[in-house]
Amino acid sequence: MQRDKRFAWAWAAAGVVAITGLLGACDPEDDDPAPAPTPDAGTRADAGTQQPTDAGTQTDAGTRADAGTDAGTQTPTDAGTDAGTQTPTDAGTETDAGTETDAGTETDAGTETDAGTPTVVVVDGNWFPSGYFGSNNSAEAGNIKEDPCPGSRPEGARGSCHRFTWTPSNGEAWAGVIWQYPANNWGAEDGFAVPSWATSVSFTAWGASGDEAVDFLVGIGAPDADGFERKEAFRLTPEPKQYTIDVSRVRGSLVVGGFGWVSGAGGKxxxxxxxVDDIHWH
Structure with missing residues (x-):
């Protein structure tokens, strides 16, 4: 009897095992022989997700802030400013290439100061040695004679070279000549318009024997003429020497007497x- 009970329990246990096997064979989860748990592989949170902090997000890969700003963006301060922009101080500006200051400007080529425009006003041709005067009316008496200069002139001399001979007679104390504009004008007409930059009158003079006392002057002092006269006394040497008279106070004026000289006999x-040669304003 006891043996029969053990036999029955054995068959019952076998039946439970068999039923369990059948239930396992019918389990729907056994259809996937190699299951891939969702949390470990292929989930949206781990690989290929759209979460912004792991992989493929806008922040880590392909975003404008990370891998699109320095190369290909239009940000003007990174990859578009130094190359290809129109910034005028970098490439092709007026200062670097072709500007008036660097190439072809009036200051560098063809300006009034550098080339083509006079920086001096030559006395001969603008004023004329027509105003003879003296204590005894030397012009009418013919006591002043003008001749061309013999020999060579100083290098670079402008205008004409004049040789004057004054022979005192009849107790004549002094005599001279004024270069006038126009000729023979003592103030009835306007004088020559001197440019404002001309502040000095220079000339070259020398004596036949040396020690000749001659005063050289600019302007006619009469009120109806220039209203000024700048005169300086010189003792000439036998060698040509340049002299200068300052006329800075009268620049920009209409000048009747552009140059002149006067000499005294001193009882002789x-x-x-x-x-006298190369007379010019400058």
């Missing part, structure tokens, strides 16, 4: 012979 009757 011997002729006074001297030369």
């Amino acid at each position: 009757t011997a002729p006074v012979v001297f030369y």
